[in-house]
Amino acid sequence: MDDTACIDRFQFMTAYGATLIDAGRTRFDLWAPSLEAVDLELEDAGSEPQRLAMTDEGEGHFSIEARCGRDAAYRFRIRDDLAVPDPAARAQHGDVQGASRVVDPRAFRWRHTEWMGRPWHEAVILEVHVGTLGGFAGAAERLPQWAEQGITAIELMPINEFPGARNWGYDGVLPYAVEASYGSPEDLKALIDTAHGLGLMVLLDVVYNHFGPDGNYLPEYAGAFFRSDVATPWGDAIDFRHPRVQRFFIDNALMWLMEYRFDGLRLDAVHAIDDDEFLGQLSDEIGNTVELGRYVHLVLEDERNSAALLESAFTAQWNDDFHNVMHVLLTDEQHGYYSDYSEQPTEGLARVLGEGFLYQGQPNGRGEPRGAPSVYLPPTRFVNFLQNHDQIGNRAFGERLIELADRARLEAATVLLLLSPPIPLLFMGEQWGETRPFLFFTDHRPELAEAVREGRRSEFAAFPAFADSEVRATIPDPNAEASFSTSVSEWRDGDEHQQHWFDLYTRLLELRHAEIVPRLEGAETLDAEVLGDKAVHARWKMGDDSVLSLAVNLGDTSVMQPVLRGHQLFEWGTGEQVTELPGGAIRVWLLEAGV
Numbered sequence: 001m002d003d004t005a006c007i008d009r010f011q012f013m014t015a016y017g018a019t020l021i022d023a024g025r026t027r028f029d030l031w032a033p034s035l036e037a038v039d040l041e042l043e044d045a046g047s048e049p050q051r052l053a054m055t056d057e058g059e060g061h062f063s064i065e066a067r068c069g070r071d072a073a074y075r076f077r078i079r080d081d082l083a084v085p086d087p088a089a090r091a092q093h094g095d096v097q098g099a100s101r102v103v104d105p106r107a108f109r110w111r112h113t114e115w116m117g118r119p120w121h122e123a124v125i126l127e128v129h130v131g132t133l134g135g136f137a138g139a140a141e142r143l144p145q146w147a148e149q150g151i152t153a154i155e156l157m158p159i160n161e162f163p164g165a166r167n168w169g170y171d172g173v174l175p176y177a178v179e180a181s182y183g184s185p186e187d188l189k190a191l192i193d194t195a196h197g198l199g200l201m202v203l204l205d206v207v208y209n210h211f212g213p214d215g216n217y218l219p220e221y222a223g224a225f226f227r228s229d230v231a232t233p234w235g236d237a238i239d240f241r242h243p244r245v246q247r248f249f250i251d252n253a254l255m256w257l258m259e260y261r262f263d264g265l266r267l268d269a270v271h272a273i274d275d276d277e278f279l280g281q282l283s284d285e286i287g288n289t290v291e292l293g294r295y296v297h298l299v300l301e302d303e304r305n306s307a308a309l310l311e312s313a314f315t316a317q318w319n320d321d322f323h324n325v326m327h328v329l330l331t332d333e334q335h336g337y338y339s340d341y342s343e344q345p346t347e348g349l350a351r352v353l354g355e356g357f358l359y360q361g362q363p364n365g366r367g368e369p370r371g372a373p374s375v376y377l378p379p380t381r382f383v384n385f386l387q388n389h390d391q392i393g394n395r396a397f398g399e400r401l402i403e404l405a406d407r408a409r410l411e412a413a414t415v416l417l418l419l420s421p422p423i424p425l426l427f428m429g430e431q432w433g434e435t436r437p438f439l440f441f442t443d444h445r446p447e448l449a450e451a452v453r454e455g456r457r458s459e460f461a462a463f464p465a466f467a468d469s470e471v472r473a474t475i476p477d478p479n480a481e482a483s484f485s486t487s488v489s490e491w492r493d494g495d496e497h498q499q500h501w502f503d504l505y506t507r508l509l510e511l512r513h514a515e516i517v518p519r520l521e522g523a524e525t526l527d528a529e530v531l532g533d534k535a536v537h538a539r540w541k542m543g544d545d546s547v548l549s550l551a552v553n554l555g556d557t558s559v560m561q562p563v564l565r566g567h568q569l570f571e572w573g574t575g576e577q578v579t580e581l582p583g584g585a586i587r588v589w590l591l592e593a594g595v
Contacts, residue, residue: 011105012258014251017088032221033060043073073099084217096215115196117295121520125425136183136191150509153201163214164443166484171212201263209272210234240278264297271303283313305371319382321358330405353538354528379421387427398437408584418508429489433501441483449479532559545593552586566591
């Protein structure tokens with residue numbers, strides 16, 4: 001619960017981990033059902049660690065109250081030859097292999113305690129990688145520019161401890177601990193507090209579907225954490241049926257929301273969790289815990305397109321269908337998973353705009369049924385994007401869309417993204433036309449680095465362009481420092497290319513906040529139709545009963561202009577054409593209610 005004695009300081013009491021009782025006492029709790037005994041080791045520079053036997057509380061729960069305070073270094077001795085970090089540590093003294101650190105959550109004094117978040121329909125999300133921004137302090141320096149441009153929420157890729165100092169964050173093994181190379185827990189809180197002062201929400205990407213390959217000691221002392229009968233690409237699946245496992249992840253989510261004051265979470269790859277009962281429980285506990293009137297948003301990444309989860313339990317879902325069909329239309333790429341979107345992509349775009357998901361139960365390329373009907377869901381249940389970390393960084397050379405698509409059509413696609421009702425998400429640098437790549441990068445120990453490098457290159461062997469092993473050898477090494485430094489996005493004053501895109505995004509976001517956002521609550525889709533090759537017309541009934549109408553042509557040939565009623569909000573690439581919509585053009589109209 002919150003520390004009610006100090007309204008400018010926040011703490012959430014978790015079931016496990018190190019809890020500071022006062023300046024000189026700390027309670028430690030560990031779930032280790034595979035063991036009969038556990039010792040706490042307190043480390044003191046220059047002397048042998050102090051070893052204290054923990055009390056068996058039953059059902060694998062071990063605890064002890066010890067004389068130590070803030071910043072104390074500790075581990076759990078589970079065997080004579082193995083001491084492990086705390087899986088619920090809030091910080092580490094070293095890397096994932098090192099000692100854990102006692103943190104005082106009440107040490108940080110918040111300035112913007114009155115912040116209650118923003119309603120979801122106001123969201124314009126910018127996904128960022130904190131490491132490429134120079135850590136938490138570097139990210140905080142960029143907040144004013146983002147807020148001024150019209151961004152209303154930043155989404156941090158995972159910031160919990162991972163191996164080394166360079167990583168996307170999805171290889172984490174200590175979900176509660178803040179990545180030391182980015183800064184301290186207090187630095188993270190300062191970033192969030194500063195964002196709130198500028199009116200920005202801060203969302204966090206959390207990974208509850210697996211643990212990374214380096215530093216995961218849970219199987220050594222908590223075998224019940226996993227189920228051997230279900231395999232995943234990362235090993236045995238996490239057993240979300242177990243109450244202790246549920247508590248571990250639910251407390252983690254509540255810690256980020258209550259103690260760090262994040263405005264929401266994006267749950268990575270919940271299809272790999274595949275336990276909707278747990279997901280519902282997570283959502284319910286969050287709803288019952290956060291302060292009355294505070295906005296907290298829960299967003300899914302879910303390849304299953306499970307529309308039922310979006311009816312009430314979760315705020316929205318990343319809409320891969322929108323991205324994939326748009327990517328095919330803009331680039332004509334048809335390999336890999338884009339092959340599922342290469343047949344009649346124009347009809348696919350019309351379905352996405354008109355109904356939300358493209359796949360609503362029909363078989364994908366593997367013959368497996370995917371998705372469920374979604375036409376009844378409000379458009380704001382979907383987060384649409386043209387780019388994100390996955391769709392850029394999982395390419396062999398990390399090319400951004402601006403390097404792959406015709407400029408005029410990409411401009412029209414940007415207008416479609418920002419002036420249609422679904423919630424838009426941008427990837428850092430996209431808002432100024434960044435051309436530098438975003439590569440996959442890691443900082444593993446040599447033996448694991450070799451496996452990751454060869455594994456990544458082998459993933460592309462099925463693609464015709466990389467059939468030759470010599471060509472695959474040119475794919476950047478994820479563990480090379482250059483893969484990280486090359487991925488740093490930079491704003492350059494005086495760069496005409498960047499200024500053009502920055503101005504376009506700024507203009508569109510100003511229009512979105514003025515004309516679209518105030519009408520989004522209660523909005524619903526009316527219809528969408530194909531106008532011609534790569535050309536679509538879609539309409540939405542807005543919350544105030546006005547009608548938003550959008551016609552876009554991503555093709556090469558002009559199509560007949562559909563009947564657009566009301567007044568024109570925006571047009572791009574149309575020239576002097578009135579009755580036709582040229583290739584690379586878009587028109588957006590609004591018919592006021594009662595007209």
